[in-house]
Amino acid sequence: MGSKQFLSDNAAAVHPRLWEAMRAADEPDAPYDGDAISQELDARFTELFGRECAALWVATGTAANCLALSTMVQPHGGVVCHEEAHIEVDEGGAPGFYLHGAKLLLAGGEGAKITPDGIAAVIDPIRDDVHQVQPHAISLTQASEYGRCYRPEELAAIGALAKERGLALHVDGARFGNAVAFLGCSPAEAVGPAEALSFGFVKNGGMSAEAIVFFDPDLADVARYRRKRAGHLQSKGRYLAAQIVAMLENDLWLDNARAANAAAAEIASSCGGRLMHPVEANELFVRCTAEEREALRAQGFGFYDWGSDAARFVTAWNSDPEAASALAKAIAAL
């Protein structure tokens, strides 16, 4: 039996096909994003999403999110997001840096998902008045920070509200592959009417490459300047582009995500009422006591405590199915 680690997907090994692709990129080519592989990205994502895309690689999801938003939000504006959104709670203040002090305007919502009503509850009380920070954009996470997926109709409703209020829409897709795998829809349906998507690969078998996919090419033009200005334009960018192209090739990204989701589903099948959230991606939040967690750890399972009464398990593209089954049984036996 393989690894019993379910700590996180963000430290998993790199997929062999990405290693091959990176090695194949070892031949010298133009620096920065002038190489042949980087130049291929726009077309690849255009094909994937069925509409014109302009795509930039960056090394982290934080950079992807913040650069994307920096093209949509003026420094005196704000971004509506969930109060448990990654940009709010887990990026070390990066939005404040990249957006030059623009503000995050926090909405509630079950499962870390925002809703049209929740958004309206935040922005409706804001007078069009210079004393109050005005919303310029909305950001949502697909799948959410609790592994919950927005259905296409939910995205359409949020997009309609955004359009009505003149707000841009950004999707943080750190686990976008897991969402598409769960929803069983097209990538286009899973992103909805957004202006930009942070398409995550690192948590899905990548090494160091995420894509910012812009559905509005004018925003990409701004992002290219901002990426360099943020020190994120790597000179050997072809190694990042190679990872992304390898991921898109034959839908490796989707296969990897399906594998992670399957392992999560296997574990979930035994959790019953212990689940704090329905499992719609590759994260499980499971109620259990400190003693129960100790018992699981004694069996070799690795995971994080989630507060004092729960545990978080995250599966990855290379989670061992037997280990997932073993964990499922161990939880059932608690």
Next chain:
Amino acid sequence: MGSKQFLSDNAAAVHPRLWEAMRAADEPDAPYDGDAISQELDARFTELFGRECAALWVATGTAANCLALSTMVQPHGGVVCHEEAHIEVDEGGAPGFYLHGAKLLLAGGEGAKITPDGIAAVIDPIRDDVHQVQPHAISLTQASEYGRCYRPEELAAIGALAKERGLALHVDGARFGNAVAFLGCSPAEAVGPAEALSFGFVKNGGMSAEAIVFFDPDLADVARYRRKRAGHLQSKGRYLAAQIVAMLENDLWLDNARAANAAAAEIASSCGGRLMHPVEANELFVRCTAEEREALRAQGFGFYDWGSDAARFVTAWNSDPEAASALAKAIAAL
């Protein structure tokens, strides 16, 4: 005969030993910089420099320079640097971003090297007055943007001035290896009394890892927050740390730099009065007409025009010695 490309060192292939080290890092470990290899960096650099160091990996030289400076310069301050410094002319305004609008105060100096006199000429006229931006730090590039090296005594003199005026000192070492190889001194002597060094590896056979080496650990503590905030804390940081450790192992960085310098010296040997700058690292700035450049390109050599009357040749860790000899002959024959 191998590649006749002398365009730049920043797009060269990755050294095989770095590939090995990265593959060896494929085992899961703690995310971010919590992994064993990242945790090793402080000790490695402490050993190399013979004094206490705290080191952080980042993906680019621009990020390294700007994060280092962000620990030394308040937003209302300024950084004295050469008017042709990389931070001034080639980083897309990144210092303005990372330093929150602090100003670069530009000094002259032959060969893109600053001098105590040149620095004094910039800062002496600045009244201690709120109407004028006050200097907080000095940044110099070792080797300089024209491939010139600061001698240890030059660094000591600049360091003494910095100390006298209460300014911090930063060294941009994008080609630090080439400088150490040329100077034949210790790394400590080649960096002088600086608070921080951007130690470049990407131009020297790396893929995506530079080190910010802090000689003042308090600054490193600030830099760690700033790195995350800038989206430069990669979750699989062990792949960056692995590159750096492989570079330090058995002084691979120095061997690589020596190879590049040797190729440059070979070419330089035939350039005579054409050289715009003495060749002290791996860059050559060679006076030649458009027709001469055409003739060289017709022979398969790759390089950049440098204005209308010169060419820039850059050698790399893997420059082919035969190609360098061939280029030397071709220049001699012009």
Next chain:
Amino acid sequence: MGSKQFLSDNAAAVHPRLWEAMRAADEPDAPYDGDAISQELDARFTELFGRECAALWVATGTAANCLALSTMVQPHGGVVCHEEAHIEVDEGGAPGFYLHGAKLLLAGGEGAKITPDGIAAVIDPIRDDVHQVQPHAISLTQASEYGRCYRPEELAAIGALAKERGLALHVDGARFGNAVAFLGCSPAEAVGPAEALSFGFVKNGGMSAEAIVFFDPDLADVARYRRKRAGHLQSKGRYLAAQIVAMLENDLWLDNARAANAAAAEIASSCGGRLMHPVEANELFVRCTAEEREALRAQGFGFYDWGSDAARFVTAWNSDPEAASALAKAIAAL
């Protein structure tokens, strides 16, 4: 009977003695803050607070608050404040601008007052981890946004917590005079162990001058650069300094505040259970229906709606006592 306006104190007339002082300053003197009156401020506030002070004039409370905080908080840090603090809800994102993207960390607390427990509830869950914004300072408002005053012992407790956690303490004293008048203590007791106070005069009969009083002179040195950089160093600063000195002369600031408080107390005396908050300064938040508000307006009284079920009345230094009595009677008769 005089004006029946109780809309706000921030648009009231300027006190005659300030007009006299400004006219007396019409003689040319050194520009900026080099004039004799500006130079007098440190000594005046040192005398008032009984400890060494360094004071800067600025034109607005927003500038005072944000400049003060900019000396205490790094761009990657945060400021703990009440979720209804003026800096959070009413300054158009100015803290994000002045603090270069630092974050406001929001605490609850009755009457818009923060407490040690409330502060701890915010900062205790913050891991010392680069993924989370770390607190650098605390800001509280004396009197609070609901006209509530911190008692000296409450300030001491918050100050002790701040010291224990290594946080600086800032007091927004937009209505500091009203607080001192209510508390009947010394100014020093009313500000507690803070590093800086935004001492408001505009709402208290001033025209365009607030003071930032630093109890740590090193912070004032930084603030002077930041004030110029923010475009707040007026060239004819003597007219601002003159307002402040006139206010301090014979405790005019305290007399003005007492007059405003007295008018508020008179109105409060008839409000009984309608009061949403005890009246400890010059603001009244009074439950009343839309019909009741209409009835009051029909009698000529001016005030703002406070949501749908209440009204806000604010008295000023020149509120007419008869009008206050009339309003009290009118409310009693509702």
Next chain:
Amino acid sequence: MGSKQFLSDNAAAVHPRLWEAMRAADEPDAPYDGDAISQELDARFTELFGRECAALWVATGTAANCLALSTMVQPHGGVVCHEEAHIEVDEGGAPGFYLHGAKLLLAGGEGAKITPDGIAAVIDPIRDDVHQVQPHAISLTQASEYGRCYRPEELAAIGALAKERGLALHVDGARFGNAVAFLGCSPAEAVGPAEALSFGFVKNGGMSAEAIVFFDPDLADVARYRRKRAGHLQSKGRYLAAQIVAMLENDLWLDNARAANAAAAEIASSCGGRLMHPVEANELFVRCTAEEREALRAQGFGFYDWGSDAARFVTAWNSDPEAASALAKAIAAL
């Protein structure tokens, strides 16, 4: 004989008609810029310039310049200005703050005036490349920092270049009145095809009010948010508006400027070859030795040294004609 002070116009007394206007504004009105006088500004400037204007008051020229530019320049862009422009040398880094790190791109030019050729020399070498900061706007000073005036045809030429290159145009008019008085043209002709003008009043007899006049109302909409965010929205804004309206009433601004210019011309008439710059406004830069300066000071004249070989004299709206004549004679007698 009156004051022999020719130190600066920025500390002169306030014109009596402005005092009257401010006192007349003492009646309560809506706070911020909601009062009747502030609301009048757009129409007043529209009338003065003969095209649609939107105008905002602020307290300082630095704030006016930087707020105006903040509506035209993205944080990753740059502003072309003269290397001796006030925004570059004398605003304590305010542009870096307000423009979030955007860069000033410095052009030469005689008398601190930029020219189409000088601008082209700065921007033509900038590749459209993310490594280099791209120009977004041009800023010029009318009258220049050496008291030189741009002729309407010079403004038209710069404006044509700006339009051709897609750059916005800003005019720093700290001494705009002096320029109009000298040029004898209309205000519209003296500002040329700019998007915004910082219309200075403080140096021309005002106390604390400058106007940002936007010829593009969309930019004004942005500036209003930025003004609040910068802490420049004073609550009793009517006192600033009153100053401006009083200045515009019966062209007081022009009368004041003419008086200052006349005094400067009187002094200039005796300076002959000593003048470093033609006198086209109210500043004189006069070559003279330290001994000569001492001699003038011994006669009671006040002025600043300008380097070691010259003196700067500045006249003001209230410069005493007899004192100007006396100074002229004293210089002639040197």
